[in-house]
Amino acid sequence: MTASDLETIPVDVLLKAYTRGVFPMAHDDGELYWHEPDPRAVFNLASIQPDPTTARVMRSGRYAITRDLKFEAVMRACAVRDETWIDERIIGSYVALHATGHAHSVEVREGEKLIGGIYGVALGGAFFGESMFGVNNAGKVAFYSLVKHIQQQGFVLFDSQYINPFTKRLGAIEIPKADFMQRLDHALSLTAHF
Numbered sequence: 001m002t003a004s005d006l007e008t009i010p011v012d013v014l015l016k017a018y019t020r021g022v023f024p025m026a027h028d029d030g031e032l033y034w035h036e037p038d039p040r041a042v043f044n045l046a047s048i049q050p051d052p053t054t055a056r057v058m059r060s061g062r063y064a065i066t067r068d069l070k071f072e073a074v075m076r077a078c079a080v081r082d083e084t085w086i087d088e089r090i091i092g093s094y095v096a097l098h099a100t101g102h103a104h105s106v107e108v109r110e111g112e113k114l115i116g117g118i119y120g121v122a123l124g125g126a127f128f129g130e131s132m133f134g135v136n137n138a139g140k141v142a143f144y145s146l147v148k149h150i151q152q153q154g155f156v157l158f159d160s161q162y163i164n165p166f167t168k169r170l171g172a173i174e175i176p177k178a179d180f181m182q183r184l185d186h187a188l189s190l191t192a193h194f
Contacts, residue, residue, distance in 0.1 A: 008092035011100055018123055021184055025085035038177035041163035045151055048171050050144040057137050064109045065145045071098045074105040074117035078131035104194045106146045108138040118142040125190030126157040157187035
């Protein structure tokens, strides 16, 4: 069964949800649920710096880094794990969102092989990170490449949704939902182009 065989979330519904700080996830019971975490995990764009190993890899030129060339492939790679919230409905919904210019990916390739990536949603000056994957530090390369790009493009909010040990090591912090909503309102008032 492919994404086109399943009912997806309409683009306008997804966009409205993101402006309200809400996002969908597929659960083990086969249902889609809307999430609105409190506290909310975010990255402080002003202070994120790659660790020395990742910075060295990025400078080496070992990997080719692109944006928005393999969006669906990045999503599908992110879904390959023991526990995932990315099912065919989520993939179809975000591929449609990508077609409207609101969902984006950063891809990391070694030769022609996709070995890392990250994807998310951009609205105003907010970027909502959805998921990432990678081998041999390629996930971190994708993450820090995304950070550098959205900093340069004038984004002021990088949402991580939930915190976990990996995002915490990357610099994610938790803030109260009320604080997040204030930051989101400000970010949505801005114009940044991915």
